Amino acid sequence: MVSAEPEFLIFRGALVQAASDTRADYTPDGLVLVDPGRDRGGRILAIGPVETVAATYGLDPRALPTGERSNGGKDLWLPAFFDTHFHWVQDAVREMPKYSLIEWLNTITFPEEAKFADAAYAEERAASFWKQILSLGTVGGLCYSSPHEVALEAAFRHAPRDFYIGNVLMTMECPGYLQQNEADSIARVQRCAGRFGPRYVASPRFAPTTAPAVMRAAAEAAQAVNSFQQTHLGETLAEIDWVLGIYQTLPGFEDVSSYAEIYNRVGMLGEKTVLGHCLHLKPEEWELLADSGSRIASCPTSNAPVEQMGLGSGLFDYPTAEAYGIPWALASDIGGGPYLSMFDVMHSFVEQNRELSRQGATYTKALRRSTAMGAALMDLPNRGMLDRGASFDAIRVGMPEGTFQAGPAEPVLAALCQQVSDRKDYEELVLETFIRGESRFKREVKPCV
Ligand SMILES: [Zn+2]
Structure with a gap:
């Protein structure tokens, strides 16, 4: 994250979010502009492919964050x-x-x-x-x-x-x-x-x-x-x-x-x-x-x-x-x-329903039901979603390794939830957590030696 422009916070990386139980949107290289004003709820001003958002806001592509991690991996953003x-x-x-x-x-x-x-x-x-x-x-x-x-x-x-x-x-x-x-x-x-x-x-x-x-x-x-x-x-x-x-x-x-x-x-x-x-x-x-x-x-x-x-x-x-x-x-x-970890819950939901051959028990649905629907159950509209106008409630994770990185969303989410060998390891997945545009947790990155 850098503050290239004073009027908004800028985040870059792959973006995924569940628009409904059956549709998740995936952007391989995305940009999110967030209103930094806490009193305004840290709202998302713009979100979409890097070129589109940068052009709309007249941003210099060279001044943007790269969305790359220090270990060479890429950042992936999901709703919190x-x-x-x-x-x-x-x-x-x-x-x-x-x-x-x-x-x-x-x-x-x-x-x-x-x-x-x-x-x-x-x-x-x-x-x-x-x-x-x-x-x-x-x-x-x-x-x-x-x-x-x-x-x-x-x-x-x-x-x-x-x-x-x-x-x-x-x-x-x-x-x-x-x-x-x-x-x-x-x-x-x-x-x-x-x-x-x-x-x-x-x-x-x-x-x-x-x-x-x-x-x-x-x-x-x-x-x-x-x-x-x-x-x-x-x-x-x-x-x-x-x-x-x-x-x-x-x-x-x-x-x-x-x-x-x-x-x-x-x-x-x-x-x-x-x-x-x-x-x-x-x-x-x-x-x-x-x-x-x-x-x-x-x-x-x-x-x-x-x-x-x-x-x-x-x-x-x-x-x-x-x-x-x-x-x-x-x-x-x-x-x-x-x-x-809700990643553990999502994975269990998908696995148990698939064993019963229930249709529609996808990671897309699991994500929707762990983010925006959870907020909706609490009468919190425009929360837990990566949409323009919503509060920036988001998590940053590392993009899992594989050949699905161009999307669509479902295999990316599946790889994310299936990459751990021990369920405890879900506790290490989240690198940063934002609530209403404010960073509330950042994992210390151990230097490679
Ligand atoms: Zn209980």
Whole structure:
């Protein structure tokens, strides 16, 4: 990057972005001009092939950056990621062994979350976590914290502004060391909604651990400040049996026949509600989600088979979601998902759907659902896309080696996601991360010796 002209920032390299689920645009040698004014959102003033943009703006080609890396490789620019479902307080346990959802929660996840009652621990973890997520190219998303207010405060201190966060609400069917009483839980959600406003996410953990009165109060508190709500729905069959067994003994729910109907009865469904997983839904549940305008965060690495380090819960039926017109985006769900990089999530989405021979599960679609659709789920228009007028939310990576460099986009994206031999290596892919035109992470390049 150089500032050849004072009135804009200039970036050069190959450009790729998913304009839709079925179309990605690819420019082998592109130029992006960005308005440097932070108050104006770091908007893209011009984007396209180098010659076209340079000619339009009267730029001297000799004064432009080369788009070449010091090691001889080329830069490749992509829109930055939005991760619509993850638990920042589970970062330490994301690679732990998983056998079943409920066992994993009780033996590994809940004890880790309990540590976040300690303000010093929460602060230390928050400082490193939010740095780490920017190094992976994720610039916004919807996030679950532990039940504790000190952990939520620490997260808000360190998270960039397009991360929306909520403390999980747990008032029953959970270990005593995490359980709150209903009155305290309601008071906390009301207080936090007031303190953090639209960035607060009312987050009943899920119906089995959160009393109906608490879910109802949380929904009202969220609606009062126009903030989002999030919870889990239909992740595993054992969980669904458990939930219905609990609710069929509760007054007002004796006749409840589906998991989604519970959320419907407490007033939680709606356009500002993002439901995680949604793997095992009955037709009437799909209809409830569609009619209410609810949205879905799908977490393929978390739902993947146990041998792929997931919880073995199943695979999201995105064709049905799309047939109902339900908006959905991809998400990492760490710690259920083992890795925080959205490249890992994209790759798992493509691989698992291809094994089922589902049509249309391309890297193009995976990119779209990890960037602009993630932002759209959060009501953030013109974000996570490399378009004129959009904010420059972008990541710079090295162009993978191969013979596809002239495009089209799909083989370039496939090569990018398939080049690692170990899934941990996705954590090294991003060289630089920009949010609204501002560089927020830059990888130190080790000199070749
Ligand atoms: Zn989750």
